[in-house]
Amino acid sequence: MNVGLVGVTGYSGSVLYELLLHHPEVDSVNLYGHSQTETKSLESVLPQLRRRANILPYDPADIMKNNQMVFFATSAGVTTELAQSFIDKDFPVIDLAGDFRLKSRDVYKKWYKKDAPEMKYLEKSHYGLADFTSSKGATYVSNPGCYATATILALAPLVKNHLIDPTSIVVDAKSGTSGAGKKLSELTHFSQTNENLQLYKVNQHQHIPEIVQQLKIWDEDIPYIQFTTTLLPLTRGIMASCYIKAKPEITEEDVRKSFNQTYSADTFVNATEGVFPTLKQVVGTNFCDIGYQLNPVTHQIVIVSVIDNLLKGAAGQAIQNFNQMFDYEPGLGLDLIPTLP
Ligand SMILES: NC(=O)C1=CN([C@@H]2O[C@H](COP(=O)(O)OP(=O)(O)OC[C@H]3O[C@@H](n4cnc5c(N)ncnc54)[C@H](OP(=O)(O)O)[C@@H]3O)[C@@H](O)[C@H]2O)C=CC1
Ligand SMILES: CC(=O)N[C@@H](CCC(=O)OP(=O)(O)O)C(=O)O
The missing domain is CATH 3.40.50.720 (NAD(P)-binding Rossmann-like Domain)
Known part of the structure; x- marks a missing residue:
């Protein structure tokens, strides 16, 4: 065609x-x-x-x-x-x-x-x-959107299965500079970005409503998320680190099952318990790799997802x-x- x-x-x-x-x-x-x-x-x-x-x-x-x-x-x-x-x-x-x-x-x-x-x-x-x-x-x-993709794919299994406190989602997302497109800006200027880390659009990022809109389809009790974005001194790649409080009765087995059920048949999303992905393993591909773990001490679940923002x-x-x-x-x-x- x-x-x-x-x-x-x-x-x-x-x-x-x-x-x-x-x-x-x-x-x-x-x-x-x-x-x-x-x-x-x-x-x-x-x-x-x-x-x-x-x-x-x-x-x-x-x-x-x-x-x-x-x-x-x-x-x-x-x-x-x-x-x-x-x-x-x-x-x-x-x-x-x-x-x-x-x-x-x-x-x-x-x-x-x-x-x-x-x-x-x-x-x-x-x-x-x-x-x-x-x-x-x-x-x-x-x-x-690019951040929205990395974040929604990380959160989907837990949200769809109602395993978490809906008010406890915190996302710390980071992107390479190509996410900002080709236009020049002070934030992405080489001397400003190189060997530096900069937070930007804190609590104002346009992907916040996009992520919440999708999460609410799966669990209407999710009112908001806490979401920050940081510019990395790299060209390509997004890493979204998510921290969420599990409901009191939730076990490691429940968390594992939710990721396995959601992604075992998916061509492009791979989720592994206790193995946290790096950017380099996905940059240049259409994969989203996810690592997750329930911390038995804090009862927080940490999920890290990585994608190539341009793919x-x-x-x-x-x-x-x-x-x-x-x-x-x-x-x-x-x-x-x-x-x-
Ligand atoms: N970069 C990323 O990682 C991601 C980007 N997106 C979205 O994809 C879109 C493109 O992003 P990105 O590639 O980064 O942007 P760029 O700034 O790198 O490129 C923008 C493109 O749009 C063209 N353009 C602008 N205005 C017009 C117009 N009025 N008519 C026709 N063409 C026009 C530009 O043409 P010219 O060169 O002639 O100015 C250029 O080709 C954006 O909406 C962005 O939000 C989504 C996910 C990730
Ligand atoms: C590093 C960087 O600046 N990334 C861009 C990516 C967003 C994007 O591409 O957004 P839309 O498709 O929603 O317009 C940003 O944070 O705004």
């Missing part, structure tokens, strides 16, 4: 382009930019890809005519406007941005400081948490959703090994 991609010049867009070029069901990837008139050669903006291709003018009618679906890997707020013509025609879209993830317009405005898409468009969006929902039959798939946290999960949407094998195009050594 032919697929369209808007945003190839961004970090997640370029990673997605590479995955699509190697996807066995994709015949051609057509690239689209901002301009409505100008065609640019890909080599002129991303010579390191060593590919002859053009970035075509942005024209929704042309995109729908020449492709069976389109991916948007554009900055926050862009698809709120650009997606409308596709949704009006029920043309399949997978959107990597946060615009359509939150079901409440007020909550979106509060956390993203932007106006949300109109309700009639928002209602068509399916939140594509690929390891728990299926995008089959959906026309607008909103791909989850499982963005382009890789988008391919999982693409495979579901078109009924392809779940792992198609995602046979990746970590960057070694």
Whole structure:
């Protein structure tokens, strides 16, 4: 099939382009930019890809005519406007941005400081948490956020099985700088990030409502989470360390069972008791590796999950959703090994 991609010049867009070029069901990837008139050669903006291709003018009618679906890997707020013509025609879209993830317009405005898409468009969006929902039959798939993916996958077994005190969830999440995209900022400036650790958006991170929205679907008693984000002096990778109070009667066996039942058949999520994962074992792949342990002294459960923010946290999960949407094998195009050594 032919697929369209808007945003190839961004970090997640370029990673997605590479995955699509190697996807066995994709015949051609057509690239689209901002301009409505100008065609640019890909080599002129991303010579390191060593590919002859053009970035075509942005024209929704042309995109729908020449492709069976389109991916948007554009900055926050862009698809709120650009997606409308596709949704009006029920043309399949997978959107990597946060615009359509939150079901409440007020909550979106509060956390993203932007106006949300109109309700009639928002209602068509399916939140594509690929390891728990299926995008089959959906026309607008909103791909989850990177921190949200790492955190929700870590918490899912305990929350779904009601094993924890719902007010006790504390998450200390850390990300490499590519999570911030390619634009320059003081926070991600080399001299500021290198050999440094910086907390940012404390209690204000836009993934807090996204995580709570999903956890509430599994346990409506979860009122909030305590969530902090730290910038790591690395390019890729997210580690989310979660600390939660187990309900008094919960045993190690209950915790183990919940993780085994949830993930034993999952292609991309691996959970192991007492073995805590490192970033390097997942960077370059679509895996989420999780380690967990109930501390018998404090009765706290510690869970650590790691992902590659640009793969499982963005382009890789988008391919999982693409495979579901078109009924392809779940792992198609995602046979990746970590960057070694
Ligand atoms: N980086 C990450 O780890 C993750 C990112 N995301 C989300 O994915 C999206 C892309 O992120 P990321 O790759 O980091 O961002 P980047 O800032 O690296 O890239 C943004 C891309 O969007 C394009 N763009 C911006 N405005 C428009 C427009 N009006 N029309 C067409 N194209 C436009 C840019 O084009 P140009 O180069 O011409 O400016 C660029 O290609 C964001 O919404 C982000 O929140 C989600 C999960 C993880
Ligand atoms: C390191 C870094 O800055 N990471 C970004 C990742 C969020 C992101 O990509 O968010 P949306 O998809 O929800 O817009 C952040 O913390 O905001």
